[in-house]
Amino acid sequence: MRVGIISPNYFAEETGNAVTVRRIERHLRALGCEVKVFATDRVAGEQLQAAVKEFAPDILHAFHAYHGGRVACALAKALGVPYLVTFTGTDIYKALCDQRNMELHGALRGASRLVAFHGCIRHRLAEHMPTLEERTAIIPQGVDLPDDYSPLPPAEEQAFTFLLPAGLRPVKNVLFPLEPLAALYADHPQVRLLLAGPVLDKDYAAQVMEALERYPFARYLGVVGHDRMGDLYRRVDVVLNSSLSEGGMANTVLEAMAYAKPLLVADIEGNRSVVKENVTGLLYRDAGDLVAKAGKLAANARLREKLGNNGRAQVRDHYSPDKEAASYLTLYRDILQKN
Template identity: 70%
Template sequence: MRVGIVAPNYYPAETGNAVTVRRIESELRLLGCEVQVFPIDRLSGERLQEAVKEFQPQLLHAFHAYHGGRVAYALSKQLSIPYLITLTGTDVYQALCDQRGLEMHGALRGAARLVAFHGCVKKRLGEHLHSLEERTVLIRQGVELPNDFTPVASAEGKGKFTFLLPAGLRPVKNVMFPLASLAELHARHPQLRLEIAGPVLDTAYAAEVMEALESYPFARYLGVVPHDCMGALYRRVDVVLNTSLTEGGMANTVLEASAYAKPLLVADIEGNRSIVKDGVNGLVYHGAAEFKAKAEHLLTDAHLRERLGKNGRDLVREQCCPEKEGQAYYSLYQEILAQA
């Protein structure tokens, strides 16, 4: 089976979309698929069309309905091959709600199938385009599990307590949100640190972040951490944050932190609630006051951190198997091709 993947943000490799695409790409190859990724941030127009024609895929798999879906829709009409779209978050939670929504309708309606990571995304799509709900299937995100679960010394063991916010620098990730609250906690707990890791995806927003960090000496931006180095980073921190305004289901960083048995403190949004149960495998906050209170609870209660981390690790081991994710896509491709 030859599968062409239409991928936005395939570079840098540390973005959430890139991590997802590369994981699925790898699993499909293990299942015997011939896969070629067409990164639309590197290829466009005639070059993209020529590259796809040369590969001759049997179907196209696009990620993000606006950025990837519209390209797959156009290629599908030119080459007379079916395509599917995996909904990744800002396509449903932002683009579908603004002026880009009408541009997406054709791509969404033309897809043989749509894939959502969680029922909350499928439901949100159905609120906008009810007829598409029955063609939307759920495939849970997978996560690569570390080979060794043995804990290593965290920052706390070195006299520091570190919150990690792994996120690309763009407005939807809301990375400046925790600064003021953690500054208040830092006054009472001087061992507190905040580290932000991720690529610059919006230069204007990144400039605002860098300027803000100058006023908070306990916080620092690590820059881009290669994905194969993230495990070491997760191991040495104490709590992992997600402060996003929206997520398309299960954020890779939330799943990865759970795989390393790290307690989570996450924003009260649908995407985070799809994987984090408050008080079970993480803490969910609504607003700055609750964020600060729960951050302090995590900072001062080692037993809570251990329990949340263990529950999170157990959950992803049971429910987020990348092999099952790859097999689910492979079976869906077979179904689409059988009906083509």
């Protein structure tokens, strides 16, 4: 089967969309598919259409309903092939709710099938477009389980380190943990916060850099290549997620679980779909809750170990990348059989 993937951020390798697409691309190839990714941030218009036509896909698979879905809709019409769309986060939480929603409706209604990572995303879609709920499949994100997840020595001796892996843009809300963790740092000077991720919004990134000057315990590492993230996870004590919304499950949350790291995450539905309170992590509702639970994790090594081990077991049992790719392949076959 020839699968053409339409991806908005394929070459920004550290973004969530790129991590997802590269993983699915790799595992689809292992199942015997011929896969080619068309990155809409590198090629567009007639050039894109010519490249897709030359590849002659049996099916098009778009990631992000707005940035990928609209492109796939136009290409599918021009080439006479079916397409499907996977929701990735800001499409369902933002584009479907703002001035872009009418453009989005056409792309979604034209798709043979839609895919959400979790039922909460399908439910949110149904609130806006109830007729599409039945056409929306649930395929959880996968994550590769590392063989070696043993801790490495911290970069700074005696430090207790929180890691916040996220692109610098407003939806990731990376400014929020600074003040609460500063309160914890005042009582526990061994506390550190590391931020890692690409600049995706220059104005927001400038605010982050300015804020970091006021918090000596926090440091921005810049872009950390995905192939180096494993060593970073192994050197830290707790992994944070402070997002305002997530598309059902964040890659960084699943990766932290794969490395048996305890999680402290914002209490949003995208995180609740993966993180169970006091089982695989802790969820915070506000700044006071974040301080209290961060302190609890810093003081209780047994709790950290329990949460980390439970998280790794959950990833092993429920978030297999092989199963993820096989589910997509089954869906492709179903679509092609009906077209």
